[in-house]
Amino acid sequence: MTEAERQSSLTRREFVRAAGAAGIGVLAAAGRGDAALPGAARPNIVYVFADQHRNCSWSGGGDPQVKTPNLESLAREGVVFNHCISNDPLCSPHRASLLTGRYPQANKVTKNVSSTEDKGLPATEVTIGEVLKNAGYATGYVGKWHLYPGAPGGSMVDVVPPGPHRHGFDYWRACHNYRKRYDTRYYNDNGKEIVIPGYAPTGQMDLTLEFIEKNAARPFCVFLSWHPPHGPYTEAPKRFVDMYSPDKINLRPNVPKEADTRKWREHHAGYFAHVSALDEEMGRLIKKLAQLEIAGNTILCYSSDHGDMLASLGMTTKNKPWEESINVPFVIRWPRGIPAGRRLDTLFSTVDVTPTLLGLAGVPVLPRMQGLDLSPVVQGKSVRGPESVFIMAAGGASDDDDEGKSKSRKGSGVTKKRIKGWRGIRTARHTYVKRGAKDGFDPWLLYDNEKDPFQMRDLIDDPAHQQTRKELDAKLGQWRRRVGEA
Numbered sequence: 001m002t003e004a005e006r007q008s009s010l011t012r013r014e015f016v017r018a019a020g021a022a023g024i025g026v027l028a029a030a031g032r033g034d035a036a037l038p039g040a041a042r043p044n045i046v047y048v049f050a051d052q053h054r055n056c057s058w059s060g061g062g063d064p065q066v067k068t069p070n071l072e073s074l075a076r077e078g079v080v081f082n083h084c085i086s087n088d089p090l091c092s093p094h095r096a097s098l099l100t101g102r103y104p105q106a107n108k109v110t111k112n113v114s115s116t117e118d119k120g121l122p123a124t125e126v127t128i129g130e131v132l133k134n135a136g137y138a139t140g141y142v143g144k145w146h147l148y149p150g151a152p153g154g155s156m157v158d159v160v161p162p163g164p165h166r167h168g169f170d171y172w173r174a175c176h177n178y179r180k181r182y183d184t185r186y187y188n189d190n191g192k193e194i195v196i197p198g199y200a201p202t203g204q205m206d207l208t209l210e211f212i213e214k215n216a217a218r219p220f221c222v223f224l225s226w227h228p229p230h231g232p233y234t235e236a237p238k239r240f241v242d243m244y245s246p247d248k249i250n251l252r253p254n255v256p257k258e259a260d261t262r263k264w265r266e267h268h269a270g271y272f273a274h275v276s277a278l279d280e281e282m283g284r285l286i287k288k289l290a291q292l293e294i295a296g297n298t299i300l301c302y303s304s305d306h307g308d309m310l311a312s313l314g315m316t317t318k319n320k321p322w323e324e325s326i327n328v329p330f331v332i333r334w335p336r337g338i339p340a341g342r343r344l345d346t347l348f349s350t351v352d353v354t355p356t357l358l359g360l361a362g363v364p365v366l367p368r369m370q371g372l373d374l375s376p377v378v379q380g381k382s383v384r385g386p387e388s389v390f391i392m393a394a395g396g397a398s399d400d401d402d403e404g405k406s407k408s409r410k411g412s413g414v415t416k417k418r419i420k421g422w423r424g425i426r427t428a429r430h431t432y433v434k435r436g437a438k439d440g441f442d443p444w445l446l447y448d449n450e451k452d453p454f455q456m457r458d459l460i461d462d463p464a465h466q467q468t469r470k471e472l473d474a475k476l477g478q479w480r481r482r483v484g485e486a
Contacts, residue, residue: 041362042135042136042137042219042361042362042363043219043297043298043299043334043336043337043360043361044212044219044220044221044294044297044298044299045132045137045220045221045222045298045299045301045357045361046208046212046221046222046224046285046289046298046299046300046301047221047222047223047224047301047303047353047357048208048223048224048226048282048285048300048301048302048303049098049223049224049225049226049301049302049303049304049305050226050228050229050230050275050278050302050303050304050305051091051144051225051226051227051228051229051230051304051305052229052230052231052304052305052306052307052308052317052318053229053275053278053304053307053308053328053329054304054306054307054308054310054324054325054327054328055082055084055304055307055323055327055328055329056252056307056323056324056327057229057271057272057275057307057308057310058071058275058279058329059071059072060072060075060080060329060331061329063250065244065249065250065272066272066275066276067243067272067276067279068275068276068279069279069283070279070280070282070283070286071279071282071302071329071331073286074282074286074300074302074331074333075331075343076340076341077333077335077340077341078300078331078332078333078334078338078340078341079331079332079333079338079339079340079342079343079344079378080329080330080331080342080343080344081330081331081332081344081346081348082343082344082345083327083345083346083347083348083426083428084303084327084328084329084330084348084349085326085327085328085347085348085349085350085389085391085426086304086305086306086307086325086326086327086328086349086350086391087103087104087349087350087351087389087390087391087392088103088104088110088350088391088392088393088394089305089306089307089318089319089320089325089326089391089393090111090112090305090306090318090319090393090394091112091144091146091305091306092109092111092112092113092146092147093109093110093111093112093394094305094306094350095109095121095145095146095147095225095305096108096109096121096125096147097109097350097351097371098305098350098353098354099121099127099128099129099147099167099223099354100121100125100126100127100128100354100369101128101351101352101353101354101355101365101366101369101370101371102125102351102368102369102370102371103351103370103390103392103483104392104394105483105484105485106368106370106483106484107121107122107125108121108122108125109121109147110394111394112146113146113147113148113149114149119149120147120148120149120165121147121148121165121167123164123165123167125167126167126366126368127167127168127354128168128221128354128357128358129141129166129167129168129169129221129223130167130168131168131358131363131366132168132219132221132358132361132363133168133169133170134168135219135361135363136218136219137218137219137220137221138170138171138211138214138215138218138219138220138221139168139169139170139171139220139221139222140169140170140171140172140173140208140211140215140220140221140222140223141166141169141171141172141173141174141222141223141225142171142173142174142175142204142207142208142211142222142223142224142225143173143174143175143178143204143223143224143225143226143227144158144174144175144178144225144226144227145158145160145174145175145178145225146158146178147165147167148160148165158174158175158176158178159176159187160172160174162189169223171211171222172186172189173186173204173207174186175196175200175204178200178225178227179227180200181199181200181227181228181234181235181236182198182199182200182235183195183196183197183198183200184196184200184203184204199236199237199277200226200227200228201226201228201277201278201281202281204224204226205224205281205284205285208222208224208285209284209285209288212288212289212292212294213288213292216292216294226278228274228275228277228278229270229271229272229274229275229278229308230308231267231271231308231317232270233266233267233268233269233270233271233274234270236270236273236274236276236277237273237277240273240274240276240277240280241269241270241273243272243273243276244268244269244270244272244273245269246262246265246266246268246269247265249265249268249269249272251264251265251268251311252310252312252324252454253454253456254312254313254454254455254456255310255311255312255313255314256311256313256314256413257413258314258413259311259314259413259414260413261413264310264311264413264414267310267311268310271308271310282302285300286300295335296335296336297334297335297336298334299332299333299334299337299338299357299360299361300332300333300334301330301331301332301333301353301357302329302330302331303328303329303330303331303353304328304329305328306318306319306325306326306328307323307324307325307326307327307328308324308325309322309324309325310324311413311414312324312454313455313456314413314414315414316414319393320393321391321393321422321424321431321433321445322431322455323431323449323453323455326391326426330348332378334360337360337379338360338378338379338380339379339380342380344377344385345428346374346377346383346385347385347386347387347388347389347426347427347428348374348385348389349371349386349389349390350371351369351370351371351372352371352372352373352374353371354369354371355369355371355372355373355374356371356372356373356374356375356378358373359373359374359375359376360375360378360379370482370483372385372386387427387428387475388425388426388427388475388479389425389426390423390424390425390479390482390483391423391424391425391426391431391433392421392422392423392424393421393422394421395420395421395422395436420435420436420437421435421436422434422435422436422441422444423441423476423479423480423485424445424476425472425475425476425479427472427475429448429449429450430446430447430448430449430468430472431445431446431447431449431455432445432446432469432472432473432475432476433445433446434473434476443460443469443473444460445458445460446458446459446460446462446465446468446469446472447459448465
């Protein structure tokens with residue numbers, strides 16, 4: 001039996017049967033860690049994540065020109081992971097791993113879910129929504145879902161009917177036209193389309209606050225998934241657009257000179273404007289939790305599914321192994337349970353999020369979850385984290401401005417090409433990646449991120465680093481066996 005098969009041994013049917021038969025006590029017996037906390041003591045969980053927000057593009061991630069005062073405040077009151085890594089930096093695979101705590105090889109979501117191809121996240125997968133619902137939590141999901149294909153042959157994604165494909169989230173406000181910046185929409189349980197007026201992140205935050213107010217007297221968990229600052233990098237509210245002049249934008253040192261164009265400066269300015277707009281929405285959330293007097297016992301997180309190259313190294317968008325694509329923000333605050341004001345260099349990745357949140361909440365982690373419960377690190381009880389994290393892409397995603405829309409870049413200073421599937425690891429110091437080839441995967445990239453933080457010198461063929469390459473290759477082989485690939 002492979003590792004992936006072993007991790008899948010607890011099926012959704014077994015999970016539901018156990019929960020229904022004896023409640024959370026059965027889950028405690030089946031899971032890892034301590035018994036669950038009493039209901040009244042369990043913290044609320046609010047998990048907010050953007051789409052394509054890279055860690056290097058906010059003031060707490062190293063770029064003071066991006067104005068994010070509310071995220072800075074959240075960081076001062078909580079914990080920041082400097083090296084939060086998206087295991088598979090693509091929209092659907094990230095969401096599947098985030099919610100299940102399992103790698104794409106196990107949860108079967110290895111590429112973006114569409115209305116004509118993929119089947120989405122299998123109903124047999126167990127998410128944090130289902131686990132917390134069976135632990136007595138009210139559960140909600142708002143915004144971009146991207147884990148269900150909708151009607152067969154249809155043109156809309158994420159028209160998810162009530163039932164198992166909502167994966168335990170009862171308050172359901174998943175928007176099927178999430179790419180729209182204004183007037184996003186969702187279907188209610190009676191099939192009626194509801195328009196959310198105005199700037200999408202604001203309207204979606206309104207729905208999230210509605211859920212929180214309704215459930216403030218009991219433990220609750222809500223996920224809010226925004227589409228900005230994902231491209232196209234336009235249509236942020238004017239007051240945020242006016243904050244950034246394209247001519248005054250400081251580009252990253254690894255943006256090649258030929259990409260220092262008016263177009264890419266405008267892209268950066270628009271991207272930053274959306275980030276600042278999201279920050280204002282986070283401020284509304286922080287204020288509401290305080291007004292309801294539940295901030296102290298609420299775990300509040302901000303993160304993103306993956307980053308955006310934004311012309312760094314002459315590349316665009318995501319699905320790539322460079323830091324701009326895989327390194328995302330991760331800020332977590334829980335006044336009653338997490339010592340404030342710490343920045344951690346501990347490696348932390350997508351699959352670790354659900355086990356860690358469950359660990360903080362005192363709800364046992366299911367054995368099938370492959371990520372690590374790093375709640376002791378978050379709470380300052382331990383400093384030990386993983387030595388490396390696994391990164392990957394199934395391949396096939398081209399260098400596009402937006403999902404599925406290929407555009408010419410002649411003279412733009414960026415490289416438009418199809419990136420083959422790749423597998424790699426990120427350690428505290430190095431990034432090592434192998435690219436898909438005819439007979440498997442061949443060595444492709446090696447960076448010393450300590451000496452070369454902008455990854456401008458590839459060491460893969462450097463004779464002085466062949467021993468390092470050999471050691472990292474062996475570790476990558478171990479990872480591939482662990483996820484069931486080799």
